[in-house]
Amino acid sequence: MNEIENVYGETVEFYDLSALSQIGNKKIVLNKFADMVKDLDGIILDIGAGTGKTTIEMANMICDKEIIALEPSAYMRTAFMARLMEHNEVKERISLLPIDVGKYSFRDKISGVMCMGVLGHLKRDEQEKLLYNMMKSQNENVKKAMIQQAIMDEALIEDPSELEYGPIIVTRGKYKGRIGCYDDEEGQTAYVYWGDMVETLDTCVTIRKSYLSNKITTYDLVQRGRTLINQIAHLRSKLQYVDENISTYRDITELYGEYTYVMALLNRVYEETFYLQGRGKRIFISHSSADRQLALYLASDLKKANFEVWFDMWNLQLGHSIPKGISDGLDSADTLLIILSKNYLNSAFCNDEWEAFYMKFRDKPFMVIIVDESEPPTILCGKKYYRMKDITEYDTMFRELRRALAEKKK
Numbered sequence: 001m002n003e004i005e006n007v008y009g010e011t012v013e014f015y016d017l018s019a020l021s022q023i024g025n026k027k028i029v030l031n032k033f034a035d036m037v038k039d040l041d042g043i044i045l046d047i048g049a050g051t052g053k054t055t056i057e058m059a060n061m062i063c064d065k066e067i068i069a070l071e072p073s074a075y076m077r078t079a080f081m082a083r084l085m086e087h088n089e090v091k092e093r094i095s096l097l098p099i100d101v102g103k104y105s106f107r108d109k110i111s112g113v114m115c116m117g118v119l120g121h122l123k124r125d126e127q128e129k130l131l132y133n134m135m136k137s138q139n140e141n142v143k144k145a146m147i148q149q150a151i152m153d154e155a156l157i158e159d160p161s162e163l164e165y166g167p168i169i170v171t172r173g174k175y176k177g178r179i180g181c182y183d184d185e186e187g188q189t190a191y192v193y194w195g196d197m198v199e200t201l202d203t204c205v206t207i208r209k210s211y212l213s214n215k216i217t218t219y220d221l222v223q224r225g226r227t228l229i230n231q232i233a234h235l236r237s238k239l240q241y242v243d244e245n246i247s248t249y250r251d252i253t254e255l256y257g258e259y260t261y262v263m264a265l266l267n268r269v270y271e272e273t274f275y276l277q278g279r280g281k282r283i284f285i286s287h288s289s290a291d292r293q294l295a296l297y298l299a300s301d302l303k304k305a306n307f308e309v310w311f312d313m314w315n316l317q318l319g320h321s322i323p324k325g326i327s328d329g330l331d332s333a334d335t336l337l338i339i340l341s342k343n344y345l346n347s348a349f350c351n352d353e354w355e356a357f358y359m360k361f362r363d364k365p366f367m368v369i370i371v372d373e374s375e376p377p378t379i380l381c382g383k384k385y386y387r388m389k390d391i392t393e394y395d396t397m398f399r400e401l402r403r404a405l406a407e408k409k410k
Contacts, residue, residue: 030054033112034061042109043068047101048118052080052094058114059090065111066093072100167265168192168212169220175207179224179262182212195257196264203254218297219394221266228259269300281405282308284333286353288343291371294391295339298369301398307405330357333364335405340370340385345377354380367404369397 037044044062049055049069059067071077077096084091097104168182170192184191190212194203235252283302287295292313299311310329316322330336336357344350357364358379368376368385376385386397 029116030058030061033114034058037065037112038062040111042111044112044114045104045108045110046070046114046116048115049080049096050076050116052083052096054114054116055080055094056083056087056090059087059093066095068108069094069096070099070101070104071096072098074098163190163209163212164214166214167216167261168214169216169224170207170211171213172211173207175205175211177224177227179216179221179258179265181261185209194254195261200254200257200261203257216265217395217398218266218269218300219391219398221262221269222297223392225259225262225266228255228262231255232259269304270296272304281334282310282332283335283337283405284310284329284357285312285337285339286344286350286357287339288341288347288350290343291339291341294371294394297394298337298339298398298401305402326353327356330360333357333361335365335367337401338366338368338380340368340374340376341372342374345374367401369401 042065044058044065044067046055046058046067046069049071052069055067055069059065069080071080077098080096084094084096163182165182165184168180168190170176170178170180175192178194180192180194181197182190182192183197186206188209189206190209192205192207192212193200194205232252232255235248235255238248285295285299295311296313299309299314302309310333312326315329316325330353336354338344338354354366358366366380366383368380368383370376370385370387375381376383386400388394388397
């Protein structure tokens with residue numbers, strides 16, 4: 001059983017609950033999509049159909065089209081078929097295929113493509129393959145469908161009207177990954193400075209608002225800081241071989257401005273989250289000392305998301321009893337979040353933490369993030385977990401973690 005199947009096997013019954021916050025956006029997108037395809041010939045292709053909720057909604061909105069739904073997860077297909085059996089009015093027009101988009105032939109005449117909350121989960125090469133298969137088709141409707149898919153994807157990424165002035169991260173386009181200050185706008189175009197606006201007035205660029213997000217994680221800041229240091233070092237090395245290269249000096253100055261801004265934001269995050277009092281569920285982060293950096297990222301981001309967090313660096317003060325502090329933290333926790341690694345499994349201290357929590361509160365949820373090739377202890381094998389291949393998956397992992405915690409809140 002692969003990792004995706006394992007995750008869906010644990011969460012499929014809560015899948016639709018986790019999407020409740022997106023209902024408003026999805027209805028707007030579905031209405032726009034239905035208007036686009038209603039007069040075109042061909043089927044509707046639904047990529048990553050999940051439990052079928054959106055597929056059936058679309059079938060009810062457009063009563064004369066066949067829908068081909070692609071869903072590789074057996075767990076999701078089971079939920080899909082159970083739901084479909086309750087909708088006699090549309091079940092004859094919906095075909096569910098047990099494949100992902102990479103195995104679809106694109107031979108059918110297509111009027112539109114639905115890719116709801118899926119495109120961002122595809123790796124870059126998978127996205128490129130999808131677009132290539134659509135481009136090479138001789139079916140003109142497929143090319144129209146590409147436009148519709150792009151509109152749907154953009155609408156679900158972030159509503160530009162909700163973008164706030166201040167720190168932003170660029171999520172798409174040539175500046176993807178850069179962090180700057182959003183200060184002004186003109187229509188759907190934002191003015192962004194690569195650093196504090198007063199100090200970096202000459203770095204202003206224009207970027208589509210839909211390419212920006214205020215949702216900057218601690219890992220985003222740390223990773224961008226490291227990238228900037230490497231870029232600055234590379235440019236400085238070039239100065240040894242280029243006489244009076246003004247453009248290189250200008251590039252270095254711009255990167256230094258962004259680096260200073262990113263470090264100021266990171267320091268602010270650490271300072272604010274230390275004193276911030278969350279009002280939500282209380283999370284105890286159990287980790288080995290070797291994984292403390294990741295634990296710090298998680299503690300900071302969970303606090304920003306309004307969760308209460310027990311984290312040893314914050315909660316164990318100088319002179320306090322460590323065993324009593326940990327015991328009190330475990331007693332008050334609603335959820336135990338384990339950062340599982342070889343170091344964790346080899347630590348008697350860490351094993352005592354989760355075993356104590358399990359023995360006293362076995363009805364409370366465990367959440368496990370695995371950061372290497374380790375396998376969880378037998379008792380924890382049935383618990384929901386996320387396996388990170390490397391730290392670059394932090395943002396994806398954190399989104400899944402927040403979604404899972406939100407489910408438990410309900």
